[in-house]
């Protein structure tokens with residue numbers, strides 16, 4: 001459990017929620033059965049199946065035994081595929097929670113991505129194996145295409161990004177101001193008491 005929260009955590013949560021809500025607007029443009037399956041989780045099963053239950057980046061299979069570090073100790077664990085947003089849900093990438101932005105990804109690949117774009121991350125993981133890189137890249141591009149995520153216009157993304165940045169700043173500012181106001185009151189109160 002984290003012992004403290006930076007102001008960026010609060011702002012990032014707000015931006016993620018914002019992008020999830022905007023995602024529902026684009027989701028409504030998809031056929032109804034897709035919308036329904038996305039909501040009840042069936043589509044996630046289909047997406048994993050389309051990727052042959054492999055991690056979209058490293059190709060390892062769901063259920064494969066991998067070695068992970070738990071509190072810096074190597075442990076054997078079965079690989080679980082997680083939902084990964086191709087375009088990250090942050091104020092820069094403004095990826096939406098939408099089927100065209102979701103691929104299966106293993107935990108080690110998810111953790112090692114940091115702020116890289118999906119293509120940079122894939123390049124790093126494929127480490128110079130051009131054929132494998134091309135194959136996996138095509139597969140991810142197909143996913144973006146398949147659920148019409150690629151039809152979101154640049155002008156729409158600009159608008160979404162602009163508001164995301166504004167929201168990020170405002171949430172951070174509101175939170176800090178509220179906390180500082182209470183601290184001021186506490187100081188005043190304790191001075192009067194003292």
Ligand SMILES: [Zn+2]
Nearest residue numbers: 055058106109
């Ligand atoms: Zn992986």
